[in-house]
Amino acid sequence: MLCPIYPATPVQGATYRWGFEVVVTQGYEIWNYASIFHRDKQKIRYFGVPISFRADTDCSVSWLTHVEFGGPFARVGPQTLLVSDVDFIRKINARGSTYHRSDWYKGGRFVPNEDTLLSLTDDLEHKTLRTKMAPAFNTHTENNRVEASIDGQITVLLDLIHSKYISTPDHGTRPMDWGYLASYFGIDSICDIAFSEPLGDLQVDQDKYNFLHNMEAQLPTMSVFSCYNWMLKLLQSPIVARYCAPHPDDLSPFGHVMGFARRQAGTRYGEKAVHRNDMLNSFIEHGMTPDEAERGGLLQLVAGSDTTATALRAAVLFVATSPPTVARLRYEMAAAGIPANRDTRTIISNAKARSVPYLMAIIRESLRLHPPVIGALEKMAGPSGDVLPDGRRIPPSTRIQVSIWAILRDPEVFGSDADCFRPERWLEVNTESEQRKRMDRSTDLVFSAGRFVCMGRDIALTQLLKVIAELFYRFELTVINPEKPWHSVGYGIFCQHDQWMRVTDRVVPDKMAAAG
DSSP states (O other): OBOOSSOSSOOSSTTOOOHHHHHHHHHHHHHHHHHHHHHOSOOOOSSOSOGGGOTTOOSOGGGOOHHHHTSSEEEEETTEEEEOOHHHHHHHHSTTOSOEEOGGGGGGOSBTTBOOTTTOOOHHHHHHHHHHHGGGGOTTTTTTTHHHHHHHHHHHHHHHHHHHTBOBTTTBOOOEEHHHHHHHHHHHHHHHHHHSSOOSHHHHTSOTTSHHHHHHHHHHHHHHHHHOHHHHHHHTSHHHHHHHSOOTTSOSHHHHHHHHHHHHHHTTSSTTOOOOSSHHHHHHHTTOOHHHHHHHHHHIIIIIHHHHHHHHHHHHHHHHTOHHHHHHHHHHHHHTTOOSSOOTTOOOOHHHHHTOHHHHHHHHHHHHHSOSOOSOOOEEOOTTOEEOTTSOEEOTTOEEEEOHHHHHTOHHHHOTTTTSBOGGGGTSSOTTSHHHHHHHHHHGGGGOOGGGOOTTHHHHHHHHHHHHHHHHHHEEEEESOTTSOOEEEESSSEEEEOOEEEEEEOOOOHHHHTOO
């Protein structure tokens, strides 16, 4: 059993607010909390003082555990509840539920006043657009080149490591920043899947358009705007948007990425339209307009790459710091007949990877301990309000936020060592047992649920399984600085870099190398 030797919260500095933001946001909260008693008789009763107003609270409430906020429902604002009840969260996300997305999601707009599937709050509009996009994520029929796209980018990744980052006694240590390398793979992999053309970061081993650095600089402010919609409306006003918002034709970091998505979508319409077997082509075949296709492609590039990269960074950190995990993974892969010495174009198949139980357990355990998205995912109660499982009633428009951190570290579900990285827990219980079903239902919320479930789940799992299998079967990876293994900041999603690793070729016994 390996318990984390690093802080349980994988975010450093993520909850700090500075200067103007502190004054404005906290002033607004106090005004909102005080005035609600005068303007609205329908308050959230029976929940006590909101946690966010307690003087001793200096951590992000979304990471609090059941014990820290006194149960699965906690009041964190005048009309807001933080929830870690798995069945309740699944209920509000289910089809037919009267709950709907709040304006919190408008903070996910890439362009002022233009929505993607991520930022739509109207249920009918969300359902209509999702219906057009869903077939593209079917890797067996509509988009059957997904695995080949992933394999191609893994080959580029392996070749890059071999040519630039292998440490040897003669050349010394060649540090590899897995933080950025994971991002390059995530971006190029999803671009190849979506557009049949990678952005090119991995090929040149750099953030070509400074997009990742720019995202890190903007995330703190954007996370505040997501929580305070009046700020977001100000930011997206016509005057501010005209002079400050990125545009596909400008040379800003985000403008470059927007331009890439626009150029790709632009080639698929008109008399000389290009037809390819990819995600964008499926979008178009199922009725998406040029603007919808452009925004849908941009969504995959930004959101799809970021979450995959975060999951890959965490998995590499957890596995690399657990020698027993590495040893067992290699043993099970060899037992499954996977040759150790293969060329970089021979990548483990998705089917074979999913047949290795311990590899699957590693991915589930890593996603559990470090979910790629820790945002509030806020929903609002319908016009009739609701009754909680304990009988308390909440009024209409009550805001429900998800405490994914509490859910995934619940000792009642995952055991007394829930804070420890221990993949074996997934193999110690029968897959049909009630305990395993509870574990699965909780961990599956990493991808949300119901009508909001992530359509790219299978693609993401394929990426994770293949990359982790190939890295640890081919190389020895060690953390260069155990005292500070990475720089990690989180504002709903993560920016992570300076994850310095030392990589050497794995020495494989001849008998094992010939396995399979």
